[in-house]
Amino acid sequence: MSGAVAARPGGRLRRAAHWVRWYVRELSGEAAYDRYVAHARSCDPDAEVLTRRAFERRRTDAREADPREGFRCC
Numbered sequence: 001m002s003g004a005v006a007a008r009p010g011g012r013l014r015r016a017a018h019w020v021r022w023y024v025r026e027l028s029g030e031a032a033y034d035r036y037v038a039h040a041r042s043c044d045p046d047a048e049v050l051t052r053r054a055f056e057r058r059r060t061d062a063r064e065a066d067p068r069e070g071f072r073c074c
Helices: 002-028 031-043 052-065
Strands: none
Touching (some): 031 052
16 A cells, blocks of 8 residues: 555656646647647648648738737737
């Protein structure tokens, strides 16, 4: 029993680190590219997938073209 109790804090710490990593990736938008690649490959495995740089450029252009976002100076 003492071995199982000793292993639990490491598991909790690992789960917490996993959750924090997930949260930061979602908050920063880094996970959007991974979702795009998964979706593109599931719809058409032979389709050309954008590079991360091209994906981010297209995403930024779309965001800046949206009138609901307002004016961005920087």
